[in-house]
Amino acid sequence: MFFRGKIYPILIFNMLPKFFKSQNSLTRTTIIKMGIRIAMIIIAVTVISYWHIISNLELQVVEQLNKYITERGQRESSLFILSEDNHVIYKEEFISQLKRMGNDVPRERFNKIFQAQKDGTMRMHPQFFNGFKQPDSGVLIKGLTGFIGQNLTITDEIIQRIIITFDMLTRFSPAWAAWQDRFPNLYVSMPENILLEYWIGTPWGLDAPADIKLGDEVWVAVADKKHNPTRETVWTAVYHDTVAKDWMVSCATPIDVNGQHLITIGHDILLNKLFEHTINDHLEGTYNIIFQQDGRLIAHPNQMEVIQASGGNLYIQKSQDQNLINIFERVTQRPAGQIVVENSKDDELLAISKIEGPDWYFVTVYPKSLMANLAFKTASFILFLGLISLLIEITVLFFVLRRQIAQPLQEFIEATQKIAGRNFSVEATQHLPLSRCDEIGELAQSFNAMAGQLKTSFDTLDAKVIERTAQLNDKIEELTQTRQELIQSEKMAALGQLVAGIAHEVNTPLGAIRSSAETLTNNLKQTLAQFPKLFEVLTMAQQKTFFDLLEHSLQNKVILTVKEKRAAKKTLIAELKQCGIANPRAFTDTFISLGIYAVVEQYLPLLQDVNSEFVFEIAYKLSTLTRSTENITMAVERASKVIFALKTFARYDQGGEKTRASLQEGLETVLTLYHNQIKQGIELIKEYTDLPPIQCYPDELNQVWTNILHNALQAMDYKGTLKVAISQQDNYAIVAITDSGQGIPYEIKEQIFTPFFTTKAAGEGSGLGLDIVKKIVDKHDGKIEVDSQVGKGTTFSVWLPV
Structure with missing residues (x-):
């Protein structure tokens, strides 16, 4: 049965055509749906059968237990009844002989x-x-x-x-x-x-x-x-006799004549065979136990060693076996005359009988799981028959569907595929079941007529498609050009807003150059005129000290705060006084201007000279000349950086090709252009991770950084904290720009990338900035995320593939 049950479905499956094995086959779907419905009915019938069997089994089991325990009680009682009967005979015979002896x-x-x-x-x-x-x-x-x-x-x-x-x-x-x-x-x-x-x-x-x-x-x-005191036959408790090496119980019957106790008849009964019968002779799946009314356990299949160790004094009430305690309580508290009771706590039936004589309880414990197992086996067999029937029904249904529906539908599919391939010849529909008189035949005739109409429609449509395609290509090219012009327009608009700041950024270094040049000219003329006199008044040793002083001044790049300068002056004055310099305050200002803040002992030869004030004046002017040239160099570099950033930003790449570019350089270019707006009241924080250049459109990305930075500065009203961070996660570079502005309200957060949506006053914004940003990021196969909390600020995170 197992072999056939496993192989038969496999053989059937191998016989199935390709259209049935397909996941979307109508035959497959229909059979599966029908199979599921029939299977559900079979399962439901099996479940109902299971409960019906359980109900009937319980009645049968109770009846069987009732009969079994009654017969078993009579059988086990026979020995004890016989013992008491023997005592009666003995008693009568003893009294009779006593009378005859006289x-x-x-x-x-x-x-x-x-x-x-x-x-x-x-x-x-x-x-x-x-x-x-x-x-x-x-x-x-x-x-x-x-x-x-x-x-x-x-x-x-x-x-x-x-x-x-x-x-x-x-x-x-x-x-x-x-x-x-x-x-x-x-x-x-x-x-x-x-x-x-x-x-x-x-x-x-x-x-x-x-x-x-x-x-x-x-x-x-x-x-x-x-x-x-009743003078009836009595029984001792169970005990283990060491002489007989056996479990036994003693029966004793007193014989009294005229109130005088003459003799007591007694004998022992061996219990090993009773225990063997109790433990080994039982209904399948059940077990038997014997105990006295006071709870002393006499026989139990799992407790015999414990009973023997206790000398027959194992009390159920004092044991740790909760199941045994539940059985004892249920047996002793059952209604009078009830033979079979339920121990619901342990899910079992208890069949109870009394062993006459010692009046012991003989209990058969029947686990209710036996009924459940039997019912389950029967229900499983019903389920097995139902599934076999289901398999047969599905097989019959398969062949019917295959012949009447699946094959005609397959012919329709093949004809449809030919027509979809623009094959409108007669061969495309010649295999359709046009001769059938049912719904399939009507469908075949309608399909044939449709094929002819489609041929005519496709011929007309082809001509229109060619015409529309040409028009669409023109529109796409026009829209692409418009989009590029719009991006450049936004860039120029942003640049226009930066013109004043950029002009200031250029004029500031130019002013510094002009001022430094004038200072350089004046000091140079005066110093050159005084050089001859300087070398006349200084010895060779003093000249060397003089040039050491100049070199020390030029090498010292440390710039002190006002508070630090005051402290340095106090230190220098104290040191000069200690060296005996007459006018320490005048020399202190000169040392501070030269950038010398401590350790003046090496310059004592110059300080103690009679021309010391003249010498230090020349040193100060020469130091000023050097510093003026450095200021000019710094101003030129600053102006050059601004002009380079402006040139880079204004560049418009029409080639449309991706190049490898540094994200950090692009961000620095935009930050340079916004330097004037940032330096006034913005705290700028940069957190850059070293990333290699990525494939991108750098000019378009600069537009992204410009729009986001511009919005961030406006959101903070040019006062607050601006954080620009570059990091990498997996295969993405992440540029995060965070402002400390008022944040974006939740109700408009989902609309900020919508074209022409703006919260600015009329004339201040087009509403296209963030829309352009999103389109550029999408063009790079990236994504942009917005995290904003009202009252705390906003973070725009741009994810770009590395």
């Missing part, structure tokens, strides 16, 4: 049976244990022993009871021997500390200690008046 005292027989011992006891002759033949029948009797306690006065009445008991044990013993596996012994005790016993293999009366008190033994005491 006043006769068989002392001579007594003396032959018992002999006095040195320990003060009297015991039965060993020959009665080893074996003797009955005088009347000749039957060999073994296993009889007797014990009479120390220093007991043997009265006539005691002798009568002993002889009657001896004769009855002799008479009953052959029958008892047939039940050795269940009834190992039969004994009779008397209140005077006397015991006669039949027990093959166990010489109890010969081996018993001389000082033993039989009344203290549980199997004797259980029947005395104190423990058994």
Whole structure:
């Protein structure tokens, strides 16, 4: 069945045509949908069947358990009932013989049976244990022993009871021997500390200690008046006998005559076979347990070692087995007469019977999972049959759909593909089922007529398409040119807004050059005229110190704050006074101007000279000449940088080819143009990561940076913090421009890239700036993100592929 169930669907699948194996096949879709619906019905029927089976099974199981536990209880009780019946017979026979004996005292027989011992006891002759033949029948009797306690006065009445008991044990013993596996012994005790016993293999009366008190033994005491006031047959608790090496229970029946306790009949019952039957003989999947009414556990398949270790005193209530406790509570608290109850806590059924005699509970535990498993197997078989039926139905449905629908549809598909390929010849539709009289045939005729109409329409359409395509190409070229002009227009508009700032950026270094040139001219004339006198007044050593002073002044590039200059002056004045210079304040100003702020001891030869003021004046003028040339160089570089940035920004590349360009250089170009607006009240923060040049349109990207920076400065009203960062994440370079302006309200955030959308006053903006930005970024296969918080600022992040 497994082989056929696995191979049959595979063979069918291999027989399917390509149109069925296609994921979008109509046949496939129809069969799948029908299969799913039928499968759902099968599953629903299976589920209903499962619950129906469960309901019926529970009724059947309860009935089966009821019958089983009743029969089982009767069977297990039979041995105990037999034991009590034997005691009744023995009791009646004993009383009858006692009456017949009357006043006769068989002392001579007594003396032959018992002999006095040195320990003060009297015991039965060993020959009665080893074996003797009955005088009347000749039957060999073994296993009889007797014990009479120390220093007991043997009265006539005691002798009568002993002889009657001896004769009855002799008479009953052959029958008892047939039940050795269940009834190992039969004994009779008397209140005077006397015991006669039949027990093959166990010489109890010969081996018993001389000082033993039989009344203290549980199997004797259980029947005395104190423990058994009703004087009925009683049973001891279960115990493990070390002599017999077996579990047993003792049955004891007292015999009273005229209120006097004469003897107690007793015998033990071996329980190992009962335990074996209890544990091994059970319904499939169930187990049996036996316990007393007080909760002492007698037999359990998993607890026998624990029961033996406890000496038969394992109480369920004190155990750690919650399931066992639940069973005990449910059994003892069940309604009277109810045989099968449910243990809902552990999801099981309990079948209960009483073992008559000791009045023990015999319980069969039936896990309800057995019913669920059986119901599941039955439901699974129903499901299996349903799925086999489904497979057959799908197979039949497949061949019907294939012949009546799939093949005609495949012909339609082939004809459609030919017509889609502009094949309007007769061969394209000649295989269609035009002769069929059903809906498929009508569809084939309509399709054939449509093919003819399409041929005419396509011929007309081709001519119109050619004409429209030419017009569309002209419009696309015109729009492309307009877009480029619009970008350049935006760039020039931004440049126009920067003209005043750029002019200031150029005029400032020009003014610095003019001022430095004038200073250079004046100081140079004066210094050249004074050089001869300088070399006349200075010695060669002083000349060397003079030139060291100039070199130190030119090398020192440190610029001090006003506070630092004050501190340096105080230090220099103190140092000059310490060196004995007469006018330290005048020389201090000169040293500060020369950029010398400490350690003037090396210049003492010049300071102590009579022409020291003249010498230091010349040094100051020469230092000023050098600084003027440096200022001119810096101003030229600044103007050159502004002009280069302006030239780069104004450039318009019409080639449309990507080139490798540095993002940092582009950003610096734009920042240079905005330097005048930024330096007034903007704190500029740059965070650049070294990135290699990327393939891009650099001129268009400069327009992106211009528009974003311009918007950022306006959003901050040219006061605040502007952060420009370049980083890399995966395969993208990220340029993030953050301002500390008022942010973009949420309700207009989604509209900022919409063409002609602006929040500025009329005439201040076209509303195309960010639209152009987004189009340029899209052209680079990048993306632009906006993160804005009202009152805190806005970040525009441009992601460009590396």
